Amino acid sequence: MKNKQTDKLEFNRKDHWEQVYSEKESTEVSWYQQHPERSLDLIKATGRDVSAAIIDIGGGASKLADFILDTGYNNLTVLDISHAAIEHARFRLGDRAEKITWLEQDITEFTSDVTFDIWHDRAVFHFLTDADDQASYVRTMSRALKSGANVIIATFDLNGPEKCSGLDVVRYSPETMSDVLGEAFQLIETSTEKHITPSGASQNFVYCCFTRV
Ligand SMILES: C[S@@+](CC[C@H](N)C(=O)[O-])C[C@H]1O[C@@H](n2cnc3c(N)ncnc32)[C@H](O)[C@@H]1O
Numbered sequence: 323m324k325n326k327q328t329d330k331l332e333f334n335r336k337d338h339w340e341q342v343y344s345e346k347e348s349t350e351v352s353w354y355q356q357h358p359e360r361s362l363d364l365i366k367a368t369g370r371d372v373s374a375a376i377i378d379i380g381g382g383a384s385k386l387a388d389f390i391l392d393t394g395y396n397n398l399t400v401l402d403i404s405h406a407a408i409e410h411a412r413f414r415l416g417d418r419a420e421k422i423t424w425l426e427q428d429i430t431e432f433t434s435d436v437t438f439d440i441w442h443d444r445a446v447f448h449f450l451t452d453a454d455d456q457a458s459y460v461r462t463m464s465r466a467l468k469s470g471a472n473v474i475i476a477t478f479d480l481n482g483p484e485k486c487s488g489l490d491v492v493r494y495s496p497e498t499m500s501d502v503l504g505e506a507f508q509l510i511e512t513s514t515e516k517h518i519t520p521s522g523a524s525q526n527f528v529y530c531c532f533t534r535v
Pocket of ligand 1: 402445
């Protein structure tokens with residue numbers, strides 16, 4: 323029988339995501355959104371001005387970056403474990419890619435030299451099924467945010483899929499998300515969304531907005 327350590331050694335997270343983005347067009351992946359409206363609305367609803375330091379965790383090839391720039395925000399960082407995903411996004415954005423700070427990093431190993439006003443994560447945290455990885459993420463997020471910063475995390479909800487991209491996920495309610503983030507994060511607002519994948523499947527998401535206390 324395999325133990326957790328063996329499983330960890332066999333699964334290489336970076337290789338997995340590089341393969342995903344090298345085999346599929348960015349518009350074909352199940353999480354693709356032509357217009358990431360909810361995320362954008364929640365970012366705008368923070369009321370922060372265009373100089374707000376925003377980080378999109380696991381932004382991948384998402385078009386959210388394009389819309390954030392279109393809105394006028396001028397201090398955006400996109401972090402993703404996958405080089406291929408970042409290259410997709412950079413190619414699409416052309417010269418505008420230079421306005422963004424790109425970080426090719428595993429969020430569980432990330433340490434930031436700067437602090438952010440807005441932390442956005444759609445469909446990344448729920449891939450962390452290991453309690454140590456979840457704790458690393460929360461520790462990193464706590465350190466990388468200014469006091470009073472806004473956090474927007476979207477995951478599959480309790481009725482959402484059990485897997486994505488062939489990987490197990492943890493599904494959340496606002497309460498369980500709040501529990502895992504701990505006391506440093508105060509839950510402000512939640513909403514649900516049915517995401518329709520490019521192949522027509524329906525996936526239930528929950529968006530949880532917190533303030534870094
Ligand atoms: C399901 S996709 C979501 C992409 C994007 N947030 C969106 O909503 O379209 C998950 C993304 O997270 C990235 N990712 C997965 N695990 C990661 C980790 N530990 N650190 C950083 N990025 C990660 C993947 O490369 C991929 O781009």
